Amino acid sequence: MHSWLIPALRVFSEMQERNRLPHALLVTAAAGLGGTELAVEMARRFLCVGDRSDECTCHSCSMFRVSGHPDMTRISGGQTGTIGIDEIRQGISAMEKTSTNDHGKVLLIPEADRMTEAAANALLKTLEEPPAESLIILTTGNIRNLLPTILSRTMKISVLMPGIKELQEFVRKETGREQDFRVEIFISGHSPLKAVEYAGNGIGDKFRQALELLNGVLSGSSSVPELADYLLAELESRDLICSFFYGILRDAMLLEAGAGSQDLVFLEPYPELASRVSELDPDSVLQGIKRLNDLKMVRSNQFSYIRGLQISAWLELLTGKNRG
Numbered sequence: 001m002h003s004w005l006i007p008a009l010r011v012f013s014e015m016q017e018r019n020r021l022p023h024a025l026l027v028t029a030a031a032g033l034g035g036t037e038l039a040v041e042m043a044r045r046f047l048c049v050g051d052r053s054d055e056c057t058c059h060s061c062s063m064f065r066v067s068g069h070p071d072m073t074r075i076s077g078g079q080t081g082t083i084g085i086d087e088i089r090q091g092i093s094a095m096e097k098t099s100t101n102d103h104g105k106v107l108l109i110p111e112a113d114r115m116t117e118a119a120a121n122a123l124l125k126t127l128e129e130p131p132a133e134s135l136i137i138l139t140t141g142n143i144r145n146l147l148p149t150i151l152s153r154t155m156k157i158s159v160l161m162p163g164i165k166e167l168q169e170f171v172r173k174e175t176g177r178e179q180d181f182r183v184e185i186f187i188s189g190h191s192p193l194k195a196v197e198y199a200g201n202g203i204g205d206k207f208r209q210a211l212e213l214l215n216g217v218l219s220g221s222s223s224v225p226e227l228a229d230y231l232l233a234e235l236e237s238r239d240l241i242c243s244f245f246y247g248i249l250r251d252a253m254l255l256e257a258g259a260g261s262q263d264l265v266f267l268e269p270y271p272e273l274a275s276r277v278s279e280l281d282p283d284s285v286l287q288g289i290k291r292l293n294d295l296k297m298v299r300s301n302q303f304s305y306i307r308g309l310q311i312s313a314w315l316e317l318l319t320g321k322n323r324g
């Protein structure tokens with residue numbers, strides 16, 4: 001179990017110890033934090049007929065780990081990615097059958113915000129009159145997409161975003177590499193699993209290489225067109241290219257606010273670049289961030305967003321050097 005899931009699991013276990021579990025729980029966790037993994041662990045503990053520990057080998061837990069549990073129904077969602085009314089109805093009717101070992105039934109609905117309105121309304125009736133000895137666990141990373149009536153009938157347990165230090169430790173452990181992973185953590189939006197992915201597929205290294213080139217533009221060892229080509233060829237996606245500029249502008253704002261170099265995401269290893277960026281006009285930095293946010297919202301094909309980005313113009317702003 002990931003360290004950042006443990007406080008939320010503890011809340012569950014304490015309610016269970018005191019026989020105060022509600023009939024319906026909503027696990028809220030940002031994407032990539034493992035909200036579903038946590039919900040599955042809660043289900044195992046609910047159905048456990050032993051001591052509910054991590055290592056429990058009671059027949060319920062053993063079965064659960066090997067092949068799933070007949071008293072747990074897990075909704076998977078259709079091919080379109082949504083959860084339809086039929087699937088919810090099947091889940092509910094499974095809940096109403098007698099449990100196999102007299103220890104209740106669990107219905108697990110991962111990413112419950114995928115439910116269609118009809119599906120959510122079907123579930124609502126069950127939330128109003130839940131079967132005895134049952135537990136419904138919903139998870140979501142987008143709580144605003146759930147009906148208020150669902151929210152008001154479930155007890156919320158939130159997974160909090162881990163801090164930088166915890167994330168660094170996690171990525172180091174997962175990759176077996178003892179390096180600084182701030183770049184990967186930032187571009188993943190603090191998603192631990194995504195950060196590990198960026199460490200593994202070399203995207204983080206490409207960011208560092210791009211920063212190296214950007215720093216080189218100042219000293220004359222590389223050029224703006226060279227870096228623009230590198231960004232387009234290696235970072236490829238709009239979101240990643242936006243993240244590159246966003247990270248630098250964010251550092252510029254931090255420097256403007258008086259932050260020390262250890263607080264910077266991208267520019268700590270490049271004092272000359274940091275000093276240059278810290279001299280940017282704060283209004284143009286804010287404007288730049290706003291434009292990047294707008295760009296991320298726009299759905300566009302590759303060509304138009306690259307043109308919209310005007311990479312060279314951005315680089316000229318950052319370095320004070322032009323295309324020549």
Ligand SMILES: [Zn+2]
Binds near residue numbers: 052
């Ligand atoms: Zn057990």
